Amino acid sequence: MTRRGTVAVPDLVARARGGEAAAVARLVTLVEDASPVLREVMAALAPHVGRAHVVGITGAPGVGKSTSTNALVGALRRSGRRVGVLAIDPSSPFSGGALLGDRVRMGDHALDPDVFIRSMGARGHLGGLARATPQAVRVLDAAGFDVVVVETVGVGQSEVEVAGLADTTLVLLAPGMGDGIQAAKAGILEVGDVYAVNKADRDGADRTRRELRSMLTLAERREGAWRPPVLATIASTGEGIDRLLEEVDRHAAWLAETGELARRRTTRAAREVEAIALATLRERWAAGGAAELDRLASLVAAGDLDAFGAADELVTRAAD
Amino acid sequence: MTRRGTVAVPDLVARARGGEAAAVARLVTLVEDASPVLREVMAALAPHVGRAHVVGITGAPGVGKSTSTNALVGALRRSGRRVGVLAIDPSSPFSGGALLGDRVRMGDHALDPDVFIRSMGARGHLGGLARATPQAVRVLDAAGFDVVVVETVGVGQSEVEVAGLADTTLVLLAPGMGDGIQAAKAGILEVGDVYAVNKADRDGADRTRRELRSMLTLAERREGAWRPPVLATIASTGEGIDRLLEEVDRHAAWLAETGELARRRTTRAAREVEAIALATLRERWAAGGAAELDRLASLVAAGDLDAFGAADELVTRAAD
Numbered sequence: 065m066t067r068r069g070t071v072a073v074p075d076l077v078a079r080a081r082g083g084e085a086a087a088v089a090r091l092v093t094l095v096e097d098a099s100p101v102l103r104e105v106m107a108a109l110a111p112h113v114g115r116a117h118v119v120g121i122t123g124a125p126g127v128g129k130s131t132s133t134n135a136l137v138g139a140l141r142r143s144g145r146r147v148g149v150l151a152i153d154p155s156s157p158f159s160g161g162a163l164l165g166d167r168v169r170m171g172d173h174a175l176d177p178d179v180f181i182r183s184m185g186a187r188g189h190l191g192g193l194a195r196a197t198p199q200a201v202r203v204l205d206a207a208g209f210d211v212v213v214v215e216t217v218g219v220g221q222s223e224v225e226v227a228g229l230a231d232t233t234l235v236l237l238a239p240g241m242g243d244g245i246q247a248a249k250a251g252i253l254e255v256g257d258v259y260a261v262n263k264a265d266r267d268g269a270d271r272t273r274r275e276l277r278s279m280l281t282l283a284e285r286r287e288g289a290w291r292p293p294v295l296a297t298i299a300s301t302g303e304g305i306d307r308l309l310e311e312v313d314r315h316a317a318w319l320a321e322t323g324e325l326a327r328r329r330t331t332r333a334a335r336e337v338e339a340i341a342l343a344t345l346r347e348r349w350a351a352g353g354a355a356e357l358d359r360l361a362s363l364v365a366a367g368d369l370d371a372f373g374a375a376d377e378l379v380t381r382a383a384d
Numbered sequence: 385m386t387r388r389g390t391v392a393v394p395d396l397v398a399r400a401r402g403g404e405a406a407a408v409a410r411l412v413t414l415v416e417d418a419s420p421v422l423r424e425v426m427a428a429l430a431p432h433v434g435r436a437h438v439v440g441i442t443g444a445p446g447v448g449k450s451t452s453t454n455a456l457v458g459a460l461r462r463s464g465r466r467v468g469v470l471a472i473d474p475s476s477p478f479s480g481g482a483l484l485g486d487r488v489r490m491g492d493h494a495l496d497p498d499v500f501i502r503s504m505g506a507r508g509h510l511g512g513l514a515r516a517t518p519q520a521v522r523v524l525d526a527a528g529f530d531v532v533v534v535e536t537v538g539v540g541q542s543e544v545e546v547a548g549l550a551d552t553t554l555v556l557l558a559p560g561m562g563d564g565i566q567a568a569k570a571g572i573l574e575v576g577d578v579y580a581v582n583k584a585d586r587d588g589a590d591r592t593r594r595e596l597r598s599m600l601t602l603a604e605r606r607e608g609a610w611r612p613p614v615l616a617t618i619a620s621t622g623e624g625i626d627r628l629l630e631e632v633d634r635h636a637a638w639l640a641e642t643g644e645l646a647r648r649r650t651t652r653a654a655r656e657v658e659a660i661a662l663a664t665l666r667e668r669w670a671a672g673g674a675a676e677l678d679r680l681a682s683l684v685a686a687g688d689l690d691a692f693g694a695a696d697e698l699v700t701r702a703a704d
Contacts, residue, residue: 103690103692106690106691106692107690107693110687110688110689111687112687113687114687124444124445125444199691329685330678330681330682332685333681333682334677334678334680334681337691337694337695337698338669338677340691340694341665341698341699342665345662346658349658357657357658358650358654360653360657361650361653361654361657364430364656364657365434365652367433368430369430370426371519371656371657371660372422372423372660374653374657374660375657375658375660375661375664378661379661379664379665
């Protein structure tokens, strides 16, 4: 037992690694709230990370992300794996970012002790999710989940780029959600490792798959590069989901064999380090009484100083 | 005339302000390419900015953003205003981010000397568009366009948050593109100043408007806050577009009366300054031979260092 209001980090990490869901949840909250013990938490987790396979699931609103995540979690459980899920919702003003809908739709696994589900919203200042999400992934990784699924709203999210966060990125589409040019505009052609056209029983599903395949073929890829499969799923009935998991696993094997896994994880760590460094600098800029950044911004908005001159002043003060 | 390869910035700015489209285009290119004379360009523009009203147009792929932009530009022209358009496309691998589709659809105004249209793609490193877009807005502002329209792909774009960029943000929806919860998840309830359900002749348009209205009512707003109208448009025929412009203009007047305009512009300037400061620091971190950030990220990925420790090292080096 710890005293009320204090946190015994080593104990919490040990309990999370022992499979205690409440301890995992507490660690994610500490991460999300940028608790004063956050540094201690991350240092305690560091030796235990790197084992989980991180799967990102993304796609435009309405393609069935939550249903697909639910179905994929089911398939992972059938294969005997423990699964952690982070549903990222950067912008809802309701309930601190976590919509009831997510929890309801993930209800199939709500009582399974080997599934941990958490909705994360944007708390605090800009950049909060960019910092907290990779750290929450580390929590679930260190807690021993075999797979961490990160579900994000939309492609090209402002703060949480799932493609930078995941080992394997799964992009969902739905029939008739836009022609080829729209798909290209949405920027999905670069980020996916596996594509699934969900709601494949609807009109136009074959056409959407065909178009996507031909656009992926047009996009130049290096010799020996991974060629993303384009699958058909009906997440609400589970159709195609086992095949989807097969492709995710095949991609995981490919990542490990080619050394791409290490490269992706270094990139991910770089973004995380950069986000923390930036947050640190922002705090310094916002401190110092008069809120230096606001003062400089007012001058720029008034045309009395250009943005580069203002940035120079900020950077100089980063050293202080 | 300038020598080949050199740029006479004061001359270029003067010509752009005189209405010469080629000079405006050249300035936007200098901004986009982060030219060595970029600082000089921004300093030369600074005294001339702040007059244009900046309208952001956003919405999910398939709602008809380009068609709506085209129609709105037509309405603005009928009211005698000069219009600059930036179409932001952060992610397409084709044609450097500028898809032919945009230009084709904007074809109504391609020959109008009082309309300037430019597609901007993601060139260069991460953060490029975050830096370049507000600067390109400044170029068009300083060049004397009465309204600058910034069309972005999707809501919550990774780099270009139109809500942070614009004085008035117009959010487009289409019928049946997702129910209320989906709309909330997409994060559109906070960013819009004016909402339009486009393709209003399609089934479900009234329902989408009703749902959106009730969700906007649920979202708490301060006393005296702007209440975003929810309009119906058919951009392809122009129906509802004059009303749309009326609401944009009404919002512009409200911004000026309440002092909110100055506040938004200061916020915008702060983001711009911060983006430049960050880019400066990133360059320093990437320089120094061994690419400090990569070295630290490798340690973090391997579990030999936690991300905070790595960030501390980076921030310390920002001062060097």
